[in-house]
Amino acid sequence: MIPATRSELARFLRTETVGGSVLLIAAAIAVVWANSPLVDSYTSLRDWQVGPSEIGPIPLHLDLSLGTWAKDGLLAVFFFVAGLELKRELVVGELADRKKALLPIIAALGGVLVPAVIAAVVGAGAPGMNQGGWAIPVATDIAFALGVLALTGSRVPASARVFLLSLAVVDDLLAIILIAVLFTASIAMLWLLTAAACLLVYWFAQQRRITTPFLYVPLALLTWYSVHEAGVHATLAGVALGLLTRVRTDPGEQEAPATRLEHRIQPWSAGFCVPMFALFASGVPINGQVLGELFTNRISLAIILGLLVGKTVGIFGISWLAIRLGIATKPRLLGFRDMFALSMLGAIGFTVSLLVADLALAGVGDGSEAEIAKAAVLITSLAASLIGSALLLRRGRVHQARAAATDS
Template sequence: MNAERTSTRTLLARISGPEARTLAQVLRTETVGGSLLLLAAGIALIWANTPWHDTYEAARSFVPWPGGAALGLDLDIAHWASDGLLAIFFFVIGLELKREFVSGELRNPRTAAVPIVAAVCGMIAPALVFLALTIGTDGAALRGWAIPTATDIAFALAVLAVLSSHLPTSLRAFLLTLAVVDDLLAITVIALFYTDSFHPGMLAAALVPLALFGLLVQLRKTWWWALVPLGLLAWFFVHASGVHATIAGVLLGFTVPVLARGNEPTGIAERLEHKWRPVSAGIAVPLFALFAAGVSLSGDRLASAVTDPVALGVVAGLVLGKLIGIFGSTFLLAKFTRASLDPGMSWWDLAGVALLAGIGFTVSLLIGELAFDTGDPRTDHVKTAVLAGSLLAALLASIILGARNKVYQRLEKINSD
């Protein structure tokens, strides 16, 4: 009897109507955001490889507030984009994570098990691939182990949305949930492994505005003139503590209640996510890409990147590591639990999504900046590798998922006739 129940378990089962509508809304936003992200990255690459490349570097290194040195805020534009604007991106991630754990796919342990296992293995395998290719180099190179572990949710969902006119909805839900867990793990990695100097007093001070922010939202007081200054104050103290300032965005997101009360049509988390996601996807992330993705592709620099084990480790980690980790763990989970895929899906579908998760971009570029100093040649090599690995992963995924989409399209036509 138990064996029969176990054998009928379904991996990546079809999702319900309300969840499908929520997913569709997220996909529409991320598709636009992914397109803007791609446009910004393209502008950065073109700008950095024209005769006016000096103006690109001048723009990145411009310090808009030199008088902020006393507060540690004499940051150039590139750092304001990565430390400041990306905090908005991580705030939205924090809201999304909490909503998933409270009322989404991750609230059910059985449903959440597959994407969580896939996300964890999808980070371990790329790190191991990177270490295998860089183990013989100097110790400093090993600091980049986390670069190929991240998935760029905006890019990945944008590519999937273009290809998936007939792909199963559950496949898109799996990628979204996988990317959410991946983001949580990436946040943890940044906080634990890429904090050079830590000042616990400043981090303790950040708890005060965080607590006040949380108190206001719990009381349903969403006054922007109170919440925004408290958020900025929390960001300042986290930045001063030595922990990467984007973590403040996640912590603020975690304080927001998810479930609606009384006559509220939706919870505060959903309302804030609805307001701030366009700012994140349409402004914060594209501007970060504009000032982070510009790398020279001249012959000499490209040749040095190709021979750098760090760059090779990043590309291999994003493409092979993600495929091995996500596809392999899901396949083994199915074998050991005697589960099966949803009848309307194929293992080729999952392979395509696993490759799609190899689009690292935003968080991979951020970790690359944290892993290596600005003057280190590996910084440019990492940027080149992240772009190349993400592009290759997207191309291979497009080939597989494009072919699978045609199969589902033909099946739909046959069933309708």
């Protein structure tokens, strides 16, 4: 009989596999569209202003471009699901066991610190890099990485999936904290207090076991708007709401609210919200000039080295050291070569890296810095997925051979 936690994880991975595929398709469409004769239609659609600017005499500041709606609005749904997943892992999942949680937490810290240091050193002095650009290579894309693992790592032990999922969840939490710290220029305290009050009401309603969407939907929208008006990146509202959602099941309750919401919202997040963000964020020119600058421009070099070298060395190196020193234990049935392959998947930045690139470099210079940074993220994430896939396929054959030898 399959344990409930494992079947829950399997359902999540299946959804992420589909979501990762849709994400790649959306990014590919954006790149082709932005490099075609129809590029003007792409930029016009991305920059099309939509939304109410005011209600009567009251300004709403919501007359935003479609690209901004995708970045601030749709990604809030993605981060809400990430918050739900993090809360579940912390309370009833792998991260609830301190001994099991220690290794992915240490690995995630290494996977954030080492890329940040490499990017800061390599890109020092380049436009925008000292204002948060060094944070571009710190995040791992959950959907993309788990999708690659599901497609090419079916023969490696199940503990590989648990390790990568836990690592990516903690990694994204650290990236979210960096976004909050680095890209909040000024705070409107009244709106921040309004957001805090909304979150308090949401938490109280969860504790009182209130389930009606007629309370939660308007409350979530008001929380998002308050955070947006406060000057903090609006996606943080999604994380906060996710972390305040109840994950334990009451007696007689079929599903906890977090599980129910994750099942309902995850397909929308993976199948629509994140791909739409990728569609508007990935449309950068990929021509001979850009490809030539990838290996000469300090911004692109900082991102490439930060992702490919920094993430891999940070995740694997610190994990290896923690295991050798006895601080943490190695996942069951996983060898160090398996962990190295998983560390390579950690170099797939994509969604959050594209978001940070947009936040850090969008207003720098003539916009070419943001475009070269996004091109570096796209190409490096693709390279990491191909290298990681090759390593996982090789490790899968090794595990299959060992299993066959054991059976015989």
